[in-house]
Amino acid sequence: MVLFDFIDSYLFPSVCHVCGRQLVAGEDRVCLHCLDALPRTDFLNRSDNPLLQRYSRQPNIVSATALLHYGNDTRLLVHDLKYHNFPQLGNTLGTLMADEGLQHGIFSVDLLVPVPLHWLRRLSRGYNQSLKLCEGISRRTGTEISTENLVRTRNNRSQTALSHTDRQKNKQGLFRLKHPEMWNGKHIMIIDDVFTTGATIEACIHAISQQTSDTKISIYTLAYAGV
Numbered sequence: 121m122v123l124f125d126f127i128d129s130y131l132f133p134s135v136c137h138v139c140g141r142q143l144v145a146g147e148d149r150v151c152l153h154c155l156d157a158l159p160r161t162d163f164l165n166r167s168d169n170p171l172l173q174r175y176s177r178q179p180n181i182v183s184a185t186a187l188l189h190y191g192n193d194t195r196l197l198v199h200d201l202k203y204h205n206f207p208q209l210g211n212t213l214g215t216l217m218a219d220e221g222l223q224h225g226i227f228s229v230d231l232l233v234p235v236p237l238h239w240l241r242r243l244s245r246g247y248n249q250s251l252k253l254c255e256g257i258s259r260r261t262g263t264e265i266s267t268e269n270l271v272r273t274r275n276n277r278s279q280t281a282l283s284h285t286d287r288q289k290n291k292q293g294l295f296r297l298k299h300p301e302m303w304n305g306k307h308i309m310i311i312d313d314v315f316t317t318g319a320t321i322e323a324c325i326h327a328i329s330q331q332t333s334d335t336k337i338s339i340y341t342l343a344y345a346g347v
């Protein structure tokens with residue numbers, strides 16, 4: 121085993137996903153310098169952040185925040201996580217979301233809920249990147265993850281290209297809860313990789329709000345590419 125580990129580390133040295141430098145003890149897939157340099161949104165410090173402002177008229181939304189701007193290095197990491205088969209990177213980035221979220225006390229929630237992928241997409245990718253972020257968060261916070269209740273009913277095309285009206289129509293019935301009563305009175309934190317138009321998360325909120333009662337919702341995404 122030791123020999124195998126030695127050969128493995130010799131043939132496949134652990135290098136930083138961003139700068140390519142050899143990692144040292146205590147670093148996990150991204151070096152500490154690159155983690156520190158990722159562009160923070162500072163939304164965690166702002167109660168008037170643009171994400172929360174979008175939901176100001178929805179009293180069941182408790183908090184909404186994103187850790188990073190979707191700039192060059194963030195985009196590179198998200199692409200590695202989603203498209204280049206590096207699921208473990210989700211744990212690294214989820215841990216970062218946890219550590220900085222914990223400093224702002226945002227995890228007083230009952231459940232972490234990754235935005236579900238349609239089963240066909242999960243099959244082709246092999247994993248749900250938002251679940252990998254949840255696992256990284258949960259490792260620090262101990263919060264339970266729910267993957268069975270909220271399900272995606274359609275494998276719809278990207279919502280980015282749709283008009284506002286079409287997006288509104290598209291969000292109806294995109295997700296549903298299999299056991300809505302289980303979430304009555306609970307505080308759910310929806311976790312996703314990138315907030316772009318917000319259409320996907322709004323479809324989740326729509327399903328949860330329609331099917332449950334007294335359910336509070338928080339939103340936390342790794343990155344914000346808001347439009």
Ligand SMILES: [Zn+2]
Nearest residue numbers: 136139151154
């Ligand atoms: Zn680096």
